[in-house]
Amino acid sequence: MNAGKLPADLLARLLARLPPAPGLLLGPGVGRDAAAIDLGDGRVLVAKADPVTFATDQIGRYVVHVNANDVACLGARPAWFLATVLLPEGASPELAEQIFEQILSACDELRIVPAGGHTEITLGLDRPIIAGAMLGETTVEGLVRPEAARVGDHLLLTKGIAIEGTALLAREAPAALREHGVPSDVIESAARLLERPGISVVREAMAARRAAGDAVHALHDPTEGGLATALRELGQAAGLAARVRRRDVAVLPETAAVCEALALDALGLLASGALLAAVAPDACDRVLDATRVDGTEAACIGELASGEADAIIGDRGEEPLPRFERDELARFLEGLAEGPARR
Numbered sequence: 001m002n003a004g005k006l007p008a009d010l011l012a013r014l015l016a017r018l019p020p021a022p023g024l025l026l027g028p029g030v031g032r033d034a035a036a037i038d039l040g041d042g043r044v045l046v047a048k049a050d051p052v053t054f055a056t057d058q059i060g061r062y063v064v065h066v067n068a069n070d071v072a073c074l075g076a077r078p079a080w081f082l083a084t085v086l087l088p089e090g091a092s093p094e095l096a097e098q099i100f101e102q103i104l105s106a107c108d109e110l111r112i113v114p115a116g117g118h119t120e121i122t123l124g125l126d127r128p129i130i131a132g133a134m135l136g137e138t139t140v141e142g143l144v145r146p147e148a149a150r151v152g153d154h155l156l157l158t159k160g161i162a163i164e165g166t167a168l169l170a171r172e173a174p175a176a177l178r179e180h181g182v183p184s185d186v187i188e189s190a191a192r193l194l195e196r197p198g199i200s201v202v203r204e205a206m207a208a209r210r211a212a213g214d215a216v217h218a219l220h221d222p223t224e225g226g227l228a229t230a231l232r233e234l235g236q237a238a239g240l241a242a243r244v245r246r247r248d249v250a251v252l253p254e255t256a257a258v259c260e261a262l263a264l265d266a267l268g269l270l271a272s273g274a275l276l277a278a279v280a281p282d283a284c285d286r287v288l289d290a291t292r293v294d295g296t297e298a299a300c301i302g303e304l305a306s307g308e309a310d311a312i313i314g315d316r317g318e319e320p321l322p323r324f325e326r327d328e329l330a331r332f333l334e335g336l337a338e339g340p341a342r343r
Contacts, residue, residue, distance in 0.1 A: 060102025160250030163273030
């Protein structure tokens with residue numbers, strides 16, 4: 001198998017073997033990125049686990065935000081974070097200190113408590129890997145269930161694509177980008193996307209719920225496989241299909257430049273930082289206004305419909321939504337590693 005997520009059919013077969021569990025309000029499934037556990041008295045614990053394996057630069061920052069995003073997308077406030085930090089042989093004390101400071105800084109930004117974890121030097125690694133776990137709390141009424149999206153819901157997208165993938169490419173492979181003709185100023189601008197607009201969607205997710213409450217039916221953080229995969233996951237969780245207008249999907253200028261130079265499709269590029277929401281039509285404007293804070297852009301990009309035929313509508317009419325068996329970032333980095341002329 002290629003690097004990246006397990007194939008969806010294999011994942012579905014594995015998850016189907018898991019038995020139901022009392023108190024598990026939301027368990028594992030395709031399109032589900034976190035678990036919800038009934039604590040009694042109307043309280044719900046939301047739990048998320050996710051590693052960071054592509055990044056090395058600012059890896060501690062990535063791991064906090066990607067885990068916090070999925071907790072927020074279930075309607076919970078991220079509150080406690082644990083990290084398992086695996087360092088390669090020969091790692092310096094300075095590397096451990098840098099990662100520790102990155103985690104502390106990102107947690108401080110979101111008012112999250114670093115609650116524990118584990119750190120070790122691990123055989124067989126050529127770079128650090130961090131597996132994070134985030135806990136948050138909400139109520140039974142406040143829980144946002146992925147399967148609650150409905151026919152006719154408007155699909156909203158904040159910021160644009162693909163923040164995380166573009167920043168990662170600029171930080172992890174700047175020499176390769178320059179070899180492909182990406183100007184240095186574009187690479188520098190792309191690297192800064194990690195901080196601004198950043199890869200967190202916690203603020204937008206919480207603002208959307210405050211503005212529209214139960215009219216926000218589903219929230220999703222597009223990650224591996226980009227926006228196209230996130231749209232398919234959101235639809236599959238509710239047994240619906242996404243119909244998206246290509247012209248309304250904002251592609252960041254840096255993303256457009258990098259994707260053109262590297263022959264990548266922005267719809268399949270790692271896209272954390274752009275919140276995807278399924279919202280009742282009559283609440284759409286309220287949610288858009290609430291998420292447009294501090295210059296953050298937001299737009300309605302399509303709707304959910306009955307059936308399974310996800311579609312994207314562009315200048316050539318309606319076409320099937322592209323399917324990516326692995327993220328465009330993984331595809332490029334694997335080719336970079338294999339190519340004899342790369343460094």
